[in-house]
Amino acid sequence: SAVISQKPSRDICQRGTSLTIQCQVDSQVTMMFWYRQQPGQSLTLIATANQGSEATYESGFVIDKFPISRPNLTFSTLTVSNMSPEDSSIYLCSVLIRSGETQYFGPGTRLLVL
């Protein structure tokens, strides 16, 4: 398994501002993903964070709104830009280790936009 940390764990932000969420893993991983969980809902994949190249976004998510970086094999950031109350969600990163199949999730970042 892997130990995954996310910062911040929670935040309250004003609309129109941006927040950058960090995901740090204690070991090198092959794949990193970012998910969103809206209140009372299931998880939806935002994008796959690719090391050294642009992230691969899912339908309905765009780079201008959710820019992602992954400078190395253990770290990634997700920025939620120009936030609105509809962005209030839990944002979770997940990882795959080596050629494993199991995805491990971070503790999540709970975001409230006022």
Next chain:
Amino acid sequence: SQQGEEDPQALSIQEGENATMNCSYKTSINNLQWYRQNSGRGLVHLILIRSNEREKHSGRLRVTLDTSKKSSSLLITASRAADTASYFCATAKAAGNKLTFGGGTRVLVKP
């Protein structure tokens, strides 16, 4: 869009009873994974079952997979109050691929 649908959406049982929840999906998969989430926190991985497997056990958990019906079930035996959580199934079309989540089942175990 979500690949999987789970039922029931919510389940309330007494401690000691068994809890069963089902997951259906739409396309072929490589594996299916079950997760638990307590109070909006991070997801805890419970069990992974591959498309060529029919049943797996882990402690009090039993998972079945029927690829012909595109469905899976999670059984929690002898439930405890600490099992109160939301349970999600998630499917991967290929090994090491992104996951598509079901809607989840909220389980309440009353002491």
